[in-house]
Amino acid sequence: MAIRLEKGQRINLEKDSGTKLTNFCVGCNWGAIETQEMKEVVVSEGFLGFGRKTEMRPVKKEIDVDVDLSCVMLDANGQLVDTLYSPMYKKEFFTSVGLPIGKDWSNDKSMFHTPDDIEGDKGGDDGLDNEIITVDLLKVNPQIEQIFFFLNIYSPKNIDFLQIPYAAIRMYEGTPTKVNSVFAKYDVAKTPQFAGTDALIMGKLYRRNGEWKFAAIGDAFKENNDLRQTVKRIINHYSK
Numbered sequence: 001m002a003i004r005l006e007k008g009q010r011i012n013l014e015k016d017s018g019t020k021l022t023n024f025c026v027g028c029n030w031g032a033i034e035t036q037e038m039k040e041v042v043v044s045e046g047f048l049g050f051g052r053k054t055e056m057r058p059v060k061k062e063i064d065v066d067v068d069l070s071c072v073m074l075d076a077n078g079q080l081v082d083t084l085y086s087p088m089y090k091k092e093f094f095t096s097v098g099l100p101i102g103k104d105w106s107n108d109k110s111m112f113h114t115p116d117d118i119e120g121d122k123g124g125d126d127g128l129d130n131e132i133i134t135v136d137l138l139k140v141n142p143q144i145e146q147i148f149f150f151l152n153i154y155s156p157k158n159i160d161f162l163q164i165p166y167a168a169i170r171m172y173e174g175t176p177t178k179v180n181s182v183f184a185k186y187d188v189a190k191t192p193q194f195a196g197t198d199a200l201i202m203g204k205l206y207r208r209n210g211e212w213k214f215a216a217i218g219d220a221f222k223e224n225n226d227l228r229q230t231v232k233r234i235i236n237h238y239s240k
Contacts, residue, residue, distance in 0.1 A: 002170070003184040005203070007218035011184065012211075013137075020211070021183055022137045024173050026149055027129025028069040031165035032062040032120040065164055066118040066154040069131040072231055073106065076145045078239025082107050084133060085227060086116040097228050110139035111147075114176050118155075125166055132176045137205070137212050147205040148217075148234050151188070152227040153198040161194035161220065169202050171214070186216060199223040199230045201238065 003011060013021040036058040044053040070085035080100075087102040094101050104113050117130035133149070140147075151169070153159055161167055167188040174180035186202055188194060197220035204215050217238070223229040 002182040005184050005186040005216040005218075007216060009216045011214050011216075013183075013214060015181075015183065021171075021173070022212075023135070024171055024183065025129070025132050025134050025176065026069070026071075026169065026171055027132040027176075028067060028151060028167070028169050029125065029129045030065060030067050030120045030167040031125060032065055032122050033159070033163060033165065035061050035063060037061050062122055063156065064118060065120040065156070065159065066116075067120070067131070067164070067167070068116065068152045068154050068227060069113075069133060069149070069169075070152065070227060070231075071111070071133055071147055071149045072234055073141075073144045074146045074148070074235070074239050075143050078146075078235065080235055081141065081144050083231065084111055084113050086113065088116045089227070094228065097232075099228060099231060108139055108141040108144075110136045110141070120164070128177065128179070129170070134176065135205075145207050146239065148238065149202045149204070150230050150234065151200040151202060152223065152225065152230055154225055154227070157225060160196050160198055161188050161200060162191070162196075164188075184214070186218070194220045197222050198225055199227075201230065201234060204238070 039059045073082040085102045091101045112134045114132040170185040172182040200220045
């Protein structure tokens with residue numbers, strides 16, 4: 001049974017079989033925001049087009065939501081070793097503040113970022129995650145001691161996590177298109193503490209006595225849709 005993560009919780013990466021979880025996916029799932037707007041609709045065509053009647057009725061509308069799943073990798077001293085976030089960001093967005101640009105693969109090829117999803121699920125939850133980072137802990141650069149995973153709402157502006165349908169993060173065995181076994185899950189949607197926030201530091205993988213473990217952080221902030229601020233926050237305040 002999947003572990004339901006809570007803020008501050010620490011877990012060993014040990015499966016029910018007793019073996020270690022080393023190759024898995026970290027995925028984020030969310031839906032487009034559903035609203036209603038009043039539109040004029042035809043209620044009767046009348047006879048031969050005469051007497052056509054219309055009225056204003058509420059019509060469902062879906063608003064695209066762009067949430068970005070990212071991670072940063074630090075050494076034992078909290079120094080930045082590598083980053084993994086969407087390559088769809090303009091290079092200048094990061095280089096202007098001295099950060100590496102976005103890319104699909106980590107430098108050591110241990111982690112891969114799937115394509116950027118800028119909409120969210122339309123018409124309900126399809127059961128698959130919208131953005132995924134695949135992880136192979138056996139390939140991680142020995143210099144890396146901490147891997148932080150975080151979310152940022154890129155658009156629309158003035159949307160917070162409380163408004164996004166069924167937003168959640170999970171760790172599972174499988175592929176980006178197939179879930180075999182969910183190891184742990186962290187629910188984001190409808191959590192009151194996330195009201196007014198657009199950035200979430202979900203948690204971190206960290207080495208302890210030669211083994212990888214996971215700590216759920218669950219701290220949310222208002223970053224004004226600026227992923228760079230979250231990266232800086234992690235390096236400056238969460239790296240030790």
